[in-house]
Amino acid sequence: MRRGQAARRLPGVAVSVDSPVAPATIRQQSPRRRRGTELMLLVFGYGLSLLAFAQADLVVLDSLGPQFVPFAVTLGSCILVAHVALRKLAPYADPVLLPVVTLLNGLGLAMIHRLDLAEGNGAVAADTDFTPQLGWTLLGTVLFVLVLVVIRDHRVLQRYTYTAMLVGLVLLVMPLMPVIGTEINGARIWIRLDLGAQSLSFQPAEVAKIVLIVFFAGYLVQKRDVLALARSRVLGIDLPRGRDLGPILLAWVASLAVLVFQRDLGTSLLFFGLFVMLLYIATERVSWLVIGAVLFTLGATVAYQVFSHVQLRVGIWLDPFADETGDGYQIAQSLYGLATGGLLGVGVGQGHPDFVPFAKTDFIATAFGEELGLTGLMAIIVLYAVIVERGLRTAVAVRDPFGKLLAAGLSIAVGLQVFVVIGGVTKLIPLTGLTTPFLSYGGSSLVANWMLIALLMRVSDAARRPTRPTTAGAR
Amino acid sequence: MNATIRRSALLVGVLFLALLLNANYIAFVTNDSLRNRAGNSRLIIEEYDHERGSILVGRRAVAKSIETGDRLKYLRTYSDGPLFAPITGYYSVYGATAIERSENSLLAGTDNRLFVDRLTNLFTGREPKGGNVLLTIDADAQRAGYDGLGGQEGAVVALDPQTGAVLAMVSSPSFDPNELAVPDPTAVSKNYDALVADPADPLINRSTTQLYPPGSLFKVVVSAAALSSGQYSPDMVVPGPAVLDLPDTDRVITNYFDSACLGGSLTLTQALAISCNTAFARIGLELGDAALRKQAALFGFNRPLAIPLPVVPSIYPPDLNAPQTAQSAIGQYDVRATPMQMAMVAAGIANQGVVMRPYLVAEEQAPDLSVLSATEPEELSRAVTPAVAAELTDMMVAVVTEGTGANAAIPGVSVAGKTGTAQDGKRPPHVWFMAFAPADAPQVAVAVFVENGGRLGNQATGGAVAAPIARAVMEAVLR
Numbered sequence: 044m045r046r047g048q049a050a051r052r053l054p055g056v057a058v059s060v061d062s063p064v065a066p067a068t069i070r071q072q073s074p075r076r077r078r079g080t081e082l083m084l085l086v087f088g089y090g091l092s093l094l095a096f097a098q099a100d101l102v103v104l105d106s107l108g109p110q111f112v113p114f115a116v117t118l119g120s121c122i123l124v125a126h127v128a129l130r131k132l133a134p135y136a137d138p139v140l141l142p143v144v145t146l147l148n149g150l151g152l153a154m155i156h157r158l159d160l161a162e163g164n165g166a167v168a169a170d171t172d173f174t175p176q177l178g179w180t181l182l183g184t185v186l187f188v189l190v191l192v193v194i195r196d197h198r199v200l201q202r203y204t205y206t207a208m209l210v211g212l213v214l215l216v217m218p219l220m221p222v223i224g225t226e227i228n229g230a231r232i233w234i235r236l237d238l239g240a241q242s243l244s245f246q247p248a249e250v251a252k253i254v255l256i257v258f259f260a261g262y263l264v265q266k267r268d269v270l271a272l273a274r275s276r277v278l279g280i281d282l283p284r285g286r287d288l289g290p291i292l293l294a295w296v297a298s299l300a301v302l303v304f305q306r307d308l309g310t311s312l313l314f315f316g317l318f319v320m321l322l323y324i325a326t327e328r329v330s331w332l333v334i335g336a337v338l339f340t341l342g343a344t345v346a347y348q349v350f351s352h353v354q355l356r357v358g359i360w361l362d363p364f365a366d367e368t369g370d371g372y373q374i375a376q377s378l379y380g381l382a383t384g385g386l387l388g389v390g391v392g393q394g395h396p397d398f399v400p401f402a403k404t405d406f407i408a409t410a411f412g413e414e415l416g417l418t419g420l421m422a423i424i425v426l427y428a429v430i431v432e433r434g435l436r437t438a439v440a441v442r443d444p445f446g447k448l449l450a451a452g453l454s455i456a457v458g459l460q461v462f463v464v465i466g467g468v469t470k471l472i473p474l475t476g477l478t479t480p481f482l483s484y485g486g487s488s489l490v491a492n493w494m495l496i497a498l499l500m501r502v503s504d505a506a507r508r509p510t511r512p513t514t515a516g517a518r
Numbered sequence: 519m520n521a522t523i524r525r526s527a528l529l530v531g532v533l534f535l536a537l538l539l540n541a542n543y544i545a546f547v548t549n550d551s552l553r554n555r556a557g558n559s560r561l562i563i564e565e566y567d568h569e570r571g572s573i574l575v576g577r578r579a580v581a582k583s584i585e586t587g588d589r590l591k592y593l594r595t596y597s598d599g600p601l602f603a604p605i606t607g608y609y610s611v612y613g614a615t616a617i618e619r620s621e622n623s624l625l626a627g628t629d630n631r632l633f634v635d636r637l638t639n640l641f642t643g644r645e646p647k648g649g650n651v652l653l654t655i656d657a658d659a660q661r662a663g664y665d666g667l668g669g670q671e672g673a674v675v676a677l678d679p680q681t682g683a684v685l686a687m688v689s690s691p692s693f694d695p696n697e698l699a700v701p702d703p704t705a706v707s708k709n710y711d712a713l714v715a716d717p718a719d720p721l722i723n724r725s726t727t728q729l730y731p732p733g734s735l736f737k738v739v740v741s742a743a744a745l746s747s748g749q750y751s752p753d754m755v756v757p758g759p760a761v762l763d764l765p766d767t768d769r770v771i772t773n774y775f776d777s778a779c780l781g782g783s784l785t786l787t788q789a790l791a792i793s794c795n796t797a798f799a800r801i802g803l804e805l806g807d808a809a810l811r812k813q814a815a816l817f818g819f820n821r822p823l824a825i826p827l828p829v830v831p832s833i834y835p836p837d838l839n840a841p842q843t844a845q846s847a848i849g850q851y852d853v854r855a856t857p858m859q860m861a862m863v864a865a866g867i868a869n870q871g872v873v874m875r876p877y878l879v880a881e882e883q884a885p886d887l888s889v890l891s892a893t894e895p896e897e898l899s900r901a902v903t904p905a906v907a908a909e910l911t912d913m914m915v916a917v918v919t920e921g922t923g924a925n926a927a928i929p930g931v932s933v934a935g936k937t938g939t940a941q942d943g944k945r946p947p948h949v950w951f952m953a954f955a956p957a958d959a960p961q962v963a964v965a966v967f968v969e970n971g972g973r974l975g976n977q978a979t980g981g982a983v984a985a986p987i988a989r990a991v992m993e994a995v996l997r
Contacts, residue, residue, distance in 0.1 A: 324519055324522040364555070379560055382545075383560050385545060385549060395560050395563065417541055421541060425534075428534045435524075439524065447520075448519070455526060458534070462530075462533040466533075470540075470544075471536060
């Protein structure tokens with residue numbers, strides 16, 4: 044604030060310059076870019092990631108392993124590339140988002156490497172997950188830049204509202220298709236492409252998430268006036284017209300379909316929650332939240348009655364220790380890990396996060412809870428909260444309604460996903476199985492989330508960009 | 519839309535708050551109960567990570583940790599496992615027993631006295647190591663007792679009467695603690711279940727945790743009460759009829775040999791030597807319930823003990839009527855004792871009437887073998903005067919020289935002893951022998967117990983089955 048005022052006083056000093064308008068504009072804008080601040084935060088986060096990685100190596104191997112240099116170089120390059128791209132392509136974008144995201148990605152890589160070490164019993168495991176994840180980080184950064192290059196203005200996306208719907212739905216049903224669809228660990232949410240000797244697995248729902256948010260935002264911008272029309276008032280709540288219930292019912296049925304056919308509780312919950320929240324934001328009608336809650340309760344109750352896997356999840360949630368060595372094993376081990384971690388954790392490399400099945404994917408938050416303690420786990424939760432807060436701040440600041448809904452949708456998606464997965468592994472809610480954005484092992488999730496952040500940065504750039512002075516308006 | 523975006527932010531904020539509160543709940547509220555849950559393998563693995571101290575018998579480690587290079591870095595191994603199992607106990611992924619349990623903080627290295635060691639280890643980067651426990655056990659005596667029982671269900675306890683040091687503590691049949699120390703939890707629980715299912719109960723320590731009717735061994739306690747009362751002397755003639763009618767009931771007391779003792783009257787010394795039931799039941803009635811209970815308590819009955827393994831209190835029951843008192847005087851009715859308790863009775867008489875507190879741990883040592891603490895012998899109670907103790911000693915010597923305890927005689931050594939054969943009429947009798955030697959300068963007191971007659975079954979008597987085992991243990995100590 045004080046800096047801004049100082050800057051505003053500066054033009055008075057610089058009056059003698061030939062063109063009084065240009066320097067004034069630059070001086071007025073440059074402090075608001077805060078790219079320097081971003082760089083400092085990036086360096087700090089980079090340092091933390093290196094420390095975590097180095098500690099794992101030093102504890103387990105007594106020296107830095109062969110992966111340290113590739114890690115330091117690749118992560119450093121990714122950070123630098125993303126930062127430079129922002130300076131060029133979105134100079135006004137939020138300066139906090141990129142540092143938070145790269146810190147999470149770096150810590151995730153360090154933890155995946157640390158779990159590789161645990162599985163290899165000191166040596167690096169033969170089936171190491173760290174190197175592919177490093178590759179995915181690189182690809183994620185490239186796509187981050189690509190999104191910023193291709194989409195120079197987020198409003199163009201509005202044109203593709205219905206294309207987005209189609210693409211999103213196709214992506215969602217892809218795992219159900221024969222040949223390419225694959226079931227892994229009981230959920231049919233993967234597609235597998237056999238490219239000769241190599242086979243590539245991908246979770247299309249991660250990309251569908253972004254595409255469908257674009258659709259939701261575009262659709263709701265068009266229909267929000269209609270959907271906000273009230274028909275009757277019950278208990279102080281304006282109820283929508285019956286025929287306007289179509290979209291929410293459709294979203295509900297689609298979510299249930301994901302649950303039924305793909306047995307993917309997490310994605311189902313995420314999509315429906317997201318749609319209801321955006322509907323509420325767009326129409327400013329509480330009734331949509333109420334209807335959404337009623338439909339959710341209905342769907343959840345029916346799902347519980349009908350599907351044994353839902354009952355199983357709820358049973359484990361209520362008492363994971365009833366079958367501690369069987370169905371409840373994951374959650375029990377997760378809770379033991381958190382309890383072992385205590386307040387400050389046992390230290391990176393010194394616990395047994397590898398005791399928890401799927402420690403690198405669904406349960407990576409537990410691994411941090413064990414080795415960095417409650418303190419570390421809370422720090423990570425707060426980092427996500429920062430992403431959501433910066434995103435929603437963007438939604439408030441941006442001027443066009445599509446941008447508002449897009450930014451809100453992207454941020455709330457991150458928030459809901461983090462709540463569902465971390466809540467699941469810490470036994471706050473039944474475990475559903477979603478990746479932890481940027482931390483978890485998994486290419487689709489990492490790459491998709493980098494693209495999500497790129498979109499959010501694009502909107503943020505528009506939101507924070509000062510309104511063009513008259514010279515720009517003459518263009 | 520900004521208002522609804524702000525309200526949504528609040529909603530998401532609530533979700534994040536719930537995550538944070540839940541994490542705190544786990545860290546502060548359920549933390550301890552989770553950490554100490556039986557299924558939590560992390561804790562034990564943490565402990566297996568350091569070299570646990572050894573349990574020593576003399577200079578030999580009967581329990582020690584060896585490096586494995588596996589996930590459990592150190593493995594607990596026991597040499598002569600079954601022989602020492604009742605003392606060492608076992609250390610498994612599911613928990614520990616006996617010395618492994620009661621001396622855990624020292625063995626694990628978490629004892630406060632090892633604080634400086636831990637601190638230096640922290641700075642020098644040396645592997646932390648646990649302290650050692652030196653037992654009072656005499657390996658030869660332990661072996662003699664174990665071989666003497668030879669797998670029969672029973673127990674042997676030998677004490678140094680002057681200090682209370684436990685020289686032998688055998689429980690049979692035993693188990694191999696190595697089977698429970700294997701690193702694989704499923705193998706551990708399989709082996710454990712098999713031991714629990716074994717009808718011979720190998721996991722039970724019969725010397726300290728099981729109560730048995732002491733039978734005629736209790737006549738020594740009655741003799742102590744009689745001599746202490748001043749109304750009796752060893753040479754006093756007492757009646758010993760074939761049948762003693764009990765007051766207020768139709769029940770009677772008879773002798774083991776179903777006839778009068780030495781024609782119906784005999785000295786107190788003779789009564790003890792031939793274990794005359796009717797004589798002692800009569801004496802018990804005359805002394806009364808309270809006097810017997812008081813004498814029993816002075817030997818250690820009716821109070822718990824930790825050596826440091828817990829010893830269950832032996833029982834002289836409260837509020838007995840006359841017939842019950844008469845039965846109790848010959849070690850029947852509800853009188854119950856552990857083999858440890860009966861060894862304490864013998865040791866008390868051997869030590870001029872002073873019962874020393876039994877103890878298993880001679881020294882606690884730091885990892886560098888320096889002594890952290892050495893157990894000082896401690897008086898538990900004065901059961902009888904030195905004069906009465908001397909008279910009791912003479913009477914018990916007569917048991918071996920002239921009476922039922924001939925099998926305990928050691929050539930060239932004066933042995934004092936007493937047999938016991940506790941019948942309930944249904945199963946073969948429990949047989950006992952307690953003794954100490956040399957009678958004039960005792961170095962060892964011993965109690966031997968064999969359940970249901972051992973191999974001799976219905977033919978068993980304390981003199982035939984238990985006395986030879988007691989002799990072997992005493993010889994092992996005196997040798």
